[in-house]
């Protein structure tokens with residue numbers, strides 16, 4: 001039989017939790033254990049506002065990227081402007097990278113609070129501390145997993161990056177909204193009265209130091225941005241020393257994310273037996289590379305915009321996807337296309353082209369790049385290239401296209 005906790009024991013527990021014995025107050029728990037005059041409520045507030053703004057941009061662009069890749073029924077992503085995804089995803093990665101120094105400085109400015117005394121003042125205080133623990137953990141997880149992903153370093157992530165990064169973002173948002181709700185009055189007060197938040201006895205000296213901290217953090221964020229944004233913003237390509245990819249590097253002037261060898265398609269892609277199968281609505285046609293070459297040819301100048309933040313523009317040539325759809329009698333405005341690769345497995349072996357993109361005249365099954373036949377690593381003999389679309393959905397080594405009705 002379980003004994004209900006007696007009233008007396010409950011009150012003992014409360015006393016112990018909310019006013020723990022003074023002798024535990026040692027080391028970092030001592031009063032005045034963190035004497036730095038640089039920390040202040042105002043500094044933390046300013047860093048918090050900057051971090052909040054970066055997080056908001058990162059979240060919105062991230063959710064957008066997720067919706068485009070996993071579209072729910074109500075979501076329609078247009079084919080125009082052709083470079084919009086390139087911009088939003090570039091912004092997602094750039095703001096994510098800029099949060100590294102901001103988050104570091106913010107955590108530095110508040111970490112003495114880990115050791116506040118008493119650790120818990122009541123149930124409300126406990127809930128607030130828990131929400132901060134979630135916020136810190138989720139924020140660090142987002143920044144670190146994002147960095148690992150753009151570095152292609154998956155060993156420390158025993159989960160699928162995209163799923164983990166997506167769900168942890170919602171944890172961070174929930175905790176962040178709670179945090180902002182609790183702290184808004186404090187932040188307002190600190191920003192309205194510059195001197196009010198000072199914790200030191202020498203406000204002038206502290207102010208100078210704090211300004212230097214802020215300048216340093218802003219400079220670090222600036223350097224990181226300038227040193228990486230060249231991966232998507234061409235004028236900065238020359239100084240993109242920290243960007244993992246550079247537009248211009250790679251066969252035909254374009255980076256390669258997965259090579260033909262890595263995808264295991266070297267033999268099938270170069271085999272004379274290659275056929276592009278177009279099927280749907282009771283019809284199937286199988287096209288050789290010569291058949292593709294004898295169809296009307298079109299050219300489109302479009303970027304590959306990888307979710308990892310790099311992008312590069314190519315001049316693609318080949319046949320319109322909608323012309324291929326017409327071979328089986330499909331009406332592009334009422335259909336979508338499932339595009340499959342020669343690649344046998346892997347997450348990116350197939351993608352769906354919605355009607356909005358299928359109907360666009362610059363959605364191509366490309367066979368050429370920059371006036372040459374497509375390089376094997378860029379998807380020879382044929383790859384999908386469409387406007388305003390994440391790189392992961394620009395399927396290479398296409399072998400099968402299935403048209404199906406959307407209504």
Ligand SMILES: Nc1nc2c(c(=O)[nH]1)N[C@H]1C(S)=C(S)[C@@H](COP(=O)(O)O)O[C@H]1N2
Pocket residue numbers: 254255256257258263304305306307341342343346348349350377378379391392393394395396397
């Ligand atoms: N079949 C197949 N197509 C694919 C991929 C893949 O792994 N397999 N990777 C995609 C990703 S993530 C990107 S960013 C682009 C890159 O195209 P590129 O290598 O020609 O630059 O190809 C896409 N197409």
Ligand SMILES: [Mo]
Pocket residue numbers: 257305306307308391392
């Ligand atoms: Mo990608």
